[in-house]
Amino acid sequence: MALPGFRDFYPDDCAFRNAIFAKWRDVAHRYGFVEYDGPPLEPLDLFTKKSGQEIVGQLYNFKDKGDREIALRPEMTPTLARLVTARHKDFKKPLKWFAIPQVFRYERQQKGRLREHYQFNCDIIGEASLEADVELIALLIDTLRAFGLTEKDFVVRLSDRIFWSDFMDAHAIPEDQRYAFIQAIDKSEREPKEVTAQKLGPAAEEVFAVLADPTVRKSERLDTVEAGLRARGLGDYVKRDYTVVRGLAYYTGVVFEAFDRSGEFRAIAGGGRYDTLLKNLGNVDLPALGFGMGDVVLGELLKVKQAGFSEILTLDFYVAIADEQFRPQAGALVQKLRDHGDWADYPLKPMKLGKQLEAATERHATYICIVGEEILQGNVQLKKSDTRQSKLVPVDQIFNHLAPETWPAAENQR
Amino acid sequence: MALPGFRDFYPDDCAFRNAIFAKWRDVAHRYGFVEYDGPPLEPLDLFTKKSGQEIVGQLYNFKDKGDREIALRPEMTPTLARLVTARHKDFKKPLKWFAIPQVFRYERQQKGRLREHYQFNCDIIGEASLEADVELIALLIDTLRAFGLTEKDFVVRLSDRIFWSDFMDAHAIPEDQRYAFIQAIDKSEREPKEVTAQKLGPAAEEVFAVLADPTVRKSERLDTVEAGLRARGLGDYVKRDYTVVRGLAYYTGVVFEAFDRSGEFRAIAGGGRYDTLLKNLGNVDLPALGFGMGDVVLGELLKVKQAGFSEILTLDFYVAIADEQFRPQAGALVQKLRDHGDWADYPLKPMKLGKQLEAATERHATYICIVGEEILQGNVQLKKSDTRQSKLVPVDQIFNHLAPETWPAAENQR
Numbered sequence: 122m123a124l125p126g127f128r129d130f131y132p133d134d135c136a137f138r139n140a141i142f143a144k145w146r147d148v149a150h151r152y153g154f155v156e157y158d159g160p161p162l163e164p165l166d167l168f169t170k171k172s173g174q175e176i177v178g179q180l181y182n183f184k185d186k187g188d189r190e191i192a193l194r195p196e197m198t199p200t201l202a203r204l205v206t207a208r209h210k211d212f213k214k215p216l217k218w219f220a221i222p223q224v225f226r227y228e229r230q231q232k233g234r235l236r237e238h239y240q241f242n243c244d245i246i247g248e249a250s251l252e253a254d255v256e257l258i259a260l261l262i263d264t265l266r267a268f269g270l271t272e273k274d275f276v277v278r279l280s281d282r283i284f285w286s287d288f289m290d291a292h293a294i295p296e297d298q299r300y301a302f303i304q305a306i307d308k309s310e311r312e313p314k315e316v317t318a319q320k321l322g323p324a325a326e327e328v329f330a331v332l333a334d335p336t337v338r339k340s341e342r343l344d345t346v347e348a349g350l351r352a353r354g355l356g357d358y359v360k361r362d363y364t365v366v367r368g369l370a371y372y373t374g375v376v377f378e379a380f381d382r383s384g385e386f387r388a389i390a391g392g393g394r395y396d397t398l399l400k401n402l403g404n405v406d407l408p409a410l411g412f413g414m415g416d417v418v419l420g421e422l423l424k425v426k427q428a429g430f431s432e433i434l435t436l437d438f439y440v441a442i443a444d445e446q447f448r449p450q451a452g453a454l455v456q457k458l459r460d461h462g463d464w465a466d467y468p469l470k471p472m473k474l475g476k477q478l479e480a481a482t483e484r485h486a487t488y489i490c491i492v493g494e495e496i497l498q499g500n501v502q503l504k505k506s507d508t509r510q511s512k513l514v515p516v517d518q519i520f521n522h523l524a525p526e527t528w529p530a531a532e533n534q535r
Numbered sequence: 536m537a538l539p540g541f542r543d544f545y546p547d548d549c550a551f552r553n554a555i556f557a558k559w560r561d562v563a564h565r566y567g568f569v570e571y572d573g574p575p576l577e578p579l580d581l582f583t584k585k586s587g588q589e590i591v592g593q594l595y596n597f598k599d600k601g602d603r604e605i606a607l608r609p610e611m612t613p614t615l616a617r618l619v620t621a622r623h624k625d626f627k628k629p630l631k632w633f634a635i636p637q638v639f640r641y642e643r644q645q646k647g648r649l650r651e652h653y654q655f656n657c658d659i660i661g662e663a664s665l666e667a668d669v670e671l672i673a674l675l676i677d678t679l680r681a682f683g684l685t686e687k688d689f690v691v692r693l694s695d696r697i698f699w700s701d702f703m704d705a706h707a708i709p710e711d712q713r714y715a716f717i718q719a720i721d722k723s724e725r726e727p728k729e730v731t732a733q734k735l736g737p738a739a740e741e742v743f744a745v746l747a748d749p750t751v752r753k754s755e756r757l758d759t760v761e762a763g764l765r766a767r768g769l770g771d772y773v774k775r776d777y778t779v780v781r782g783l784a785y786y787t788g789v790v791f792e793a794f795d796r797s798g799e800f801r802a803i804a805g806g807g808r809y810d811t812l813l814k815n816l817g818n819v820d821l822p823a824l825g826f827g828m829g830d831v832v833l834g835e836l837l838k839v840k841q842a843g844f845s846e847i848l849t850l851d852f853y854v855a856i857a858d859e860q861f862r863p864q865a866g867a868l869v870q871k872l873r874d875h876g877d878w879a880d881y882p883l884k885p886m887k888l889g890k891q892l893e894a895a896t897e898r899h900a901t902y903i904c905i906v907g908e909e910i911l912q913g914n915v916q917l918k919k920s921d922t923r924q925s926k927l928v929p930v931d932q933i934f935n936h937l938a939p940e941t942w943p944a945a946e947n948q949r
Contacts, residue, residue: 159543181599352867354867
């Protein structure tokens with residue numbers, strides 16, 4: 122048994138996971154992002170410096186044999202901050218960096234909940250303009266579109282922490298009550314209105330008005346972001362929604378969360394601008410923004426939508442051995458196919474030909490080569506699985522005999 | 536700072552690492568192997584059951600908050616054994632499975648030595664015939680060939696634990712001395728001959744004769760393996776060498792290690808048959824064999840040989856903005872290119888055109904699109920970086936204007 126909260130990836134699961142990773146990488150590359158990674162273990166204080174001592178209760182942390190306090194990473198941003206602040210002068214700004222770390226949380230209370238997931242992290246560092254926010258949100262949208270999801274399936278809710286800072290300034294909310302004020306807004310969708318109203322105090326009615334209709338207040342910043350997305354044809358994927366404030370204290374500007382339209386799932390992704398973090402953690406003053414998207418919620422959504430991709434494990438060729446005396450020639454043929462870059466397999470032990478053909482079918486082999494006595498003249502039987510056509514071809518010209526036009530018309534073969 | 540012994544992967548390092556992973560996956564797929572994975576954390580006893588309590592001294596192990604004894608995996612085989620024995624009835628034999636886990640060892644004494652690496656693990660489970668040994672060793676050879684390494688660069692040393700079992704039987708070496716006997720052979724290349732001779736006792740001269748010339752003794756088993764590899768044209772990549780015994784106690788048949796021919800590096804890979812392990816660990820009687828190949832020694836070798844691959848991070852398109860008023864149109868063009876699957880980037884803030892063209896060059900962009908006032912007629916300047924040719928093309932037909940034959944002759948352009 123694996124530890125509670127940890128997943129095993131049997132081949133089908135692993136193919137599904139890897140297909141998600143491949144899409145993530147593909148879209149990030151299209152956006153000019155480059156991949157980085159760091160260790161899954163870091164010094165404990167890297168995480169407490171960002172999130173406070175409270176985080177320790179949720180970590181896999183321990184002392185190593187060198188008496189160091191260490192932890193499995195619960196998130197990637199502190200590692201990113203460490204890497205960037207250490208060598209920021211070596212890189213042209215803006216940095217557009219992504220990573221796909223496995224991250225870990227020990228949450229004692231939530232039984233059945235996973236304690237690890239993989240998280241696609243995309244960050245832009247060193248650019249203060251709102252165009253960077255547009256670019257990052259477009260990347261988030263296109264990542265989900267790459268899985269076949271459309272504006273009918275998901276929406277990115279846009280908000281702005283500065284909007285709320287300004288609001289709290291205007292209503293003279295004292296510094297020491299602001300965290301609670303923001304938390305009350307964050308929870309407003311999940312709590313009775315009276316509870317939220319009490320937490321918000323005199324400003325409550327005005328808050329409710331903004332939440333009900335975000336357009337009652339002007340926001341040039343969100344206007345700019347939305348216009349940038351509309352210019353790219355992505356306007357229908359976003360919706361202004363000031364309930365989104367993001368739990369973490371460090372956000373400083375536009376924030377956003379992606380949700381499925383049906384409302385069945387937790388957030389698919391979330392992020393925003395955190396212009397002061399690199400200064401606070403590493404004393405390097407660089408604006409930054411980023412998002413994280415986990416593989417678990419996304420995977421559940423894709424399974425429901427049956428969107429995305431097939432994860433069938435296939436072969437190009439199955440090489441069947443009609444007579445064991447020709448095993449060496451079969452080995453040479455398998456080698457030739459693999460050297461050509463094809464995915465090829467064959468029986469490791471003597472098997473009846475019928476069983477071999479069954480194995481070829483189970484493995485979804487596109488072609489089957491049967492090595493029999495024709496090999497003495499340098500030939501093999503080549504069968505095409507979809508049409509069940511068959512022909513004798515010289516081994517040394519096998520790749521010339523694959524193209525559709527080299528096969529006779531197939532009408533009568535099925 | 537990362538923890539001692541842990542690597543950060545800045546983008547260049549990450550690209551190099553990922554290129555290694557991509558080759559590993561590609562070759563494994565060609566051989567019909569499918570990928571699996573497991574958790575990096577496992578119950579401690581999964582590892583002590585296989586390797587004994589001694590291993591604890593080399594592990595990252597700790598108690599989690601649920602009071603479980605757990606450890607970061609030092610190797611993948613116990614996890615593989617756990618997965619296979621739990622569900623072996625769900626899969627047709629033989630299984631051909633691979634994984635690319637990061638594995639961890641806490642070795643206190645060796646300063647400067649890494650405490651983690653990635654390890655390409657390939658295993659065949661459920662097939663006792665020597666053809667499986669041939670297949671696995673061929674995979675190892677082709678993995679290294681895929682990086683451009685040849686028989687001049689590396690050799691796979693072949694040996695057989697059964698040969699030594701039989702030898703010890705013939706010389707009546709008592710059970711309790713056999714481990715030390717095998718260890719003495721393992722160390723014979725690195726110790727003075729007298730020391731080895733003393734450890735081996737009366738059989739020493741005969742052992743030395745076999746080590747000096749493995750052909751003095753017949754071995755049908757190695758003959759079969761070598762013949763299978765020769766049939767595939769891979770005979771020059773292997774050499775019989777009975778000094779290879781593999782440290783681990785659990786091997787039961789053919790064993791092998793890959794080394795660079797120059798002898799500069801530690802073993803690149805090693806493995807062999809372990810037919811009794813699944814029975815011992817999970818009470819499922821399935822023969823098995825496998826190898827592991829780390830990314831560190833391989834990476835050092837590839838850097839010396841300059842073999843393998845370029846890890847330059849490139850772009851297909853850089854979209855330059857000649858006049859800020861056309862930023863929305865530039866955004867739409869960037870979106871179009873990315874939707875097409877191309878890797879495209881552009882400036883996030885206003886920059887002089889000259890600076891933008893420099894950025895395009897630094898990013899190795901194949902094409903540059905300049906969005907200026909021609910966009911009002913639906914056109915952009917398209918520049919080809921290698922020939923420095925340039926032409927005005929309609930945005931909605933841009934992909935038709937990339938082919939070489941659509942450009943004027945380039946002789947006078949450089």
